[in-house]
Amino acid sequence: MTEYILPLQKLIEEFCRLSGVGQKTATRYAFSVLDMTEEEATSFANAIISAKQNIRECEICGNLSDAPVCAICSDAKRDPSVVCVVEDAKTVMALEKVKEYHGTYHVLGGAISPMDGITPADLRIKELLSRIAEGKIREIIIATNPNIEGETTAMYLSKLITPLGVRVTRLAYGVPVGADLEYADEVTLLRALDGRRDLH
Numbered sequence: 001m002t003e004y005i006l007p008l009q010k011l012i013e014e015f016c017r018l019s020g021v022g023q024k025t026a027t028r029y030a031f032s033v034l035d036m037t038e039e040e041a042t043s044f045a046n047a048i049i050s051a052k053q054n055i056r057e058c059e060i061c062g063n064l065s066d067a068p069v070c071a072i073c074s075d076a077k078r079d080p081s082v083v084c085v086v087e088d089a090k091t092v093m094a095l096e097k098v099k100e101y102h103g104t105y106h107v108l109g110g111a112i113s114p115m116d117g118i119t120p121a122d123l124r125i126k127e128l129l130s131r132i133a134e135g136k137i138r139e140i141i142i143a144t145n146p147n148i149e150g151e152t153t154a155m156y157l158s159k160l161i162t163p164l165g166v167r168v169t170r171l172a173y174g175v176p177v178g179a180d181l182e183y184a185d186e187v188t189l190l191r192a193l194d195g196r197r198d199l200h
Contacts, residue, residue: 008034060131062107062124064089072096072104079103084141085128085157087111087150090182091143098190103141106131111149112156118149120156128157132164139167141196145180158199169196 004012008030015026033041057063058070061083065071072078072092082103086092092105108123131137140161144150158168171192181189 057107061105062089062109062127063092063105077102081136081138082141083128083131083137083139084143086143086181087145087153091145094182094184095143095189095193097186098193100190101193103139108144108153111144111153113149113152123153125157125160129160132161132166137166139169141169141171141193142199143171143181143192154199162199168199170199171196 003009011030011033012023012026015021015029016023018026021029033044036044054066055064056066056068058065058073059068060073061070063070063072067074073080079102083106084095084101084103085106085108086095087108087110089107092107095101095105106124106128108125108128110118110123112118112120112123128140132140140157142154142157144153154170158170161168184192
């Protein structure tokens, strides 16, 4: 016998599937939903469905977008010759908070991790090389996370890109090794952008 009635238990289980949400938090979320009016609950459910149906990957950089090309790639004020390579869209959002970076991005969709079965073929590396082949990019800033997977990915990309005659730099991190960029504050990220260095 379950601790809660079946519909409530099912709702708790669904919240438990969210990253970083444990049983207690999931239970709290589920009861919050029960406290909603029917109109609020419908709006909440519709927001989830709408996000899944309308958010896609930008055709150019892989960032989250509600159009074929994201707002950053379609912004004429951005410098398309400088591309910041990140693991995921959350890092794009974190770097955008700095408001000092005026280049574009390329979202890999993860990092190389043999233990998790993630190889270079699983990432958007071919798409990055295609962008470089167009001849308009002068600098690639590698902003993968400062952990083993991120460093492995950075070195792999550096070896691929450097022979192509494009400057390859790495963020000078002011965050601890093992931390994720999405949780870094704006000042730390600004210093990291300003202090980026060449990868050899």
